[in-house]
Amino acid sequence: MANLRGNVIAxxxxxxxxxxxxxxxxxxxxxxxxxxxxxxxxxxxxLTKFFGVLxxxxxxxxxxxxxxxSAAPQTPELANSTRDIVRTLEWIYWLVGGFIxxxxxxxxxxxxxxxxxxxxxxxxxxxQAIQLMGLTIAMQWxxxxxxxxxxxxxxxxxxxxxxxxxSTLTSVGVLLVLWIFPxxxxxxxxxxxxxxxxxxLALQITLWRFLPAGSRRPYFSWDNLKRVRKFTLGMxxxxxxxxxxIQTDRIVLSKILPLDTFGGYTLAAMxxxxxxxxxxxxxxxxxxxxxxxxxVGDTPGLTALYxxxxxxxxxxxxxxxxxxxxxxTYLLTLWTGRxxxxxxxxxxxxxxxxxxxxxxxxxxxxALQLAYGWTRLALWQNVVAICxxxxxxxxxxxxxxxxxxSFSWLxxxxxxxxxxxxxxxxxxIPREKGAWYKQDVLIPLIPPLAVSSLGYYWLAPLPExxxxxxxxxxxxxxxxxxxxLAAQYPRQIMLAGLQFLRR
Numbered sequence: 072m073a074n075l076r077g078n079v080i081a082x083x084x085x086x087x088x089x090x091x092x093x094x095x096x097x098x099x100x101x102x103x104x105x106x107x108x109x110x111x112x113x114x115x116x117x118l119t120k121f122f123g124v125l126x127x128x129x130x131x132x133x134x135x136x137x138x139x140x141s142a143a144p145q146t147p148e149l150a151n152s153t154r155d156i157v158r159t160l161e162w163i164y165w166l167v168g169g170f171i172x173x174x175x176x177x178x179x180x181x182x183x184x185x186x187x188x189x190x191x192x193x194x195x196x197x198x199q200a201i202q203l204m205g206l207t208i209a210m211q212w213x214x215x216x217x218x219x220x221x222x223x224x225x226x227x228x229x230x231x232x233x234x235x236x237x238s239t240l241t242s243v244g245v246l247l248v249l250w251i252f253p254x255x256x257x258x259x260x261x262x263x264x265x266x267x268x269x270x271x272l273a274l275q276i277t278l279w280r281f282l283p284a285g286s287r288r289p290y291f292s293w294d295n296l297k298r299v300r301k302f303t304l305g306m307x308x309x310x311x312x313x314x315x316x317i318q319t320d321r322i323v324l325s326k327i328l329p330l331d332t333f334g335g336y337t338l339a340a341m342x343x344x345x346x347x348x349x350x351x352x353x354x355x356x357x358x359x360x361x362x363x364x365x366x367v368g369d370t371p372g373l374t375a376l377y378x379x380x381x382x383x384x385x386x387x388x389x390x391x392x393x394x395x396x397x398x399x400t401y402l403l404t405l406w407t408g409r410x411x412x413x414x415x416x417x418x419x420x421x422x423x424x425x426x427x428x429x430x431x432x433x434x435x436x437x438a439l440q441l442a443y444g445w446t447r448l449a450l451w452q453n454v455v456a457i458c459x460x461x462x463x464x465x466x467x468x469x470x471x472x473x474x475x476x477s478f479s480w481l482x483x484x485x486x487x488x489x490x491x492x493x494x495x496x497x498x499x500i501p502r503e504k505g506a507w508y509k510q511d512v513l514i515p516l517i518p519p520l521a522v523s524s525l526g527y528y529w530l531a532p533l534p535e536x537x538x539x540x541x542x543x544x545x546x547x548x549x550x551x552x553x554x555x556l557a558a559q560y561p562r563q564i565m566l567a568g569l570q571f572l573r574r
Contacts, residue, residue: 085231089238090348096242097341098407101334102253103246106412111256113333113337114187117321122171122208133160133216137223137359139366147156147286154282154289155219162291166217168209177203189330191507196256203260211267217274223359230425233277237270265340322478323468332415336473337547339416342395342403343423349387350431353380354438361442373439374500378511381435385515386561390429390550396421398543401533405540415473422477424537429484432512436495443499452491456483462572488512518553522546 101109136156179201183194221230245262252258320547321340325333357380364373395402400417404410440448460483467475496504526546555561 075477076353085234085238085352087348088235090345092238092242094342094345094406096246097338099246099249099506101338101407103249104256104259105191106334107189107330108256110332110334110337111187111192111197111200112259113321113334113340114201114325115207115260116337116341117163117325118175118204119208120466122212126257133157133219133223137220138511150283151285151289154285155291157278157282157290159291160216161213164213167173168212171212172205172209172349175208176202179205186326187330192330200256200260203257203264207260207263207267210264211271214267214271214274217271217278220278221274221281223529224278225356225359226277226281227356229277229281230274233270233273237273240266240269266429277370323464324473327468328473332473335412335416336476338403338407339399339420339423339477340422342406346388346392346395346424346427346431349391350384352435353384353387354434357435358438358441360491361438365442370500373442374503377435377439378503378506380510381507381511382515382558382560384432384435385512386551386554386558388428388431389516390519390523390547390554392424393519394543394547395424396549397527398531398533398546399424399442401531401539401543414483419474422481426477426481426484429481429488433487433491436492436507439499440495445498448491448494448498452487456486499523515554515558515561518557522550522553 095111104112133156137153179198182201183189183197187447189197218230218234221227241263244266245259248258248262319476321336324336328336340420342455357376360376361373364370364376399420403413403417403420407413437449440446460479463482464476464479467479469475471478492507493504496507526542526549530542530546533542553563555565
């Protein structure tokens, strides 16, 4: 458990820094490049998520395989097999990375001319930016493989040191580059390409260093690939369908909105996605731990850890999401210094962050499904959701614009919580559904909902300046403390921490 706590803390520090620095530089991106060019950066993020579909199965496979192998008695044969599966997936990753670059390169002109709607940027500049996007994605794409492998080995501390340095160079370094050199998308993406390549190399060296020593050189193995193909294909299918569901709003809006308006929506989506700062560290540390407990058959230990971690997840996402939802326009004004932009993006942010909070709650139940190797539920729930969500998103987007598209994200994740959770618990851990809804979700939800709503009712609109920031900080603190005291396991952590401080 000490190793698990260390991994969780390392993940939180790394992801928190990545999110904070990533969000902090966005106003500077808009200052240097303008809202329309930031809309192109939003399209780059959309492409990155799309190609992330291709690695969804492989990175999860290597995570699960290395976690399971590390829990088994170590033999030379197991060490050779472990190294072979890494080398096999590594070949596939780099091959697909080449296809990504050439595919985006040749599709740049059609995307610039027929899909995006630039206003003040020429089609030639747009096409060049898309070509650079392809090279950027290709250079950083294999990082998912190496990150998944290092996570599976539960070596999150060195992993997060590398990611800490990489995110700092990516986000802060590019501001220095844009300040020294001409502030163009060409400058922006060349820097991203350089940092992405160095990060990939550092992660590759780190993973191979931590793998068990083999008695021979690793090689590409069809047998290993066949052995994991069912899980890999299931994960790839889930990844593709999840991308369609998660990114439908941005896909539709990138087609129907001008780039500057799409940039405003991207701004709200980026701030809402900051909530994953609390989600991803827990998922990254607990997924391999769940896999180990499943492999040794420790169902009571798995169930106890599952409920504890779900309570921690709720305490992490509910206070932050509710405060952001109620005070979205104020936060955006404070963040960007653009009241006009905040008035447009604020309502969108409120809806998106609530949907993201519900999505965050589903991550640990999803990790449990993957630990059991059960991908069918996630696959079929996404198939059904696509049949409903895509027409709904298109209708809402055409009828109500950007705010309409955001509601499709909220409704999608609400349906997951209401319909997928009972099926999952019935299959994997029967008789635990009621505890999840009541102890793990509802009880941690009530205090931050009460604090945020009452704070908004009594204090909104918050005054400008430092006094408004102090009031918002106080509301956030009360929401967090109330949620932590209400939930059983987070309350134990808080009381233990207070006793430690008293001693």
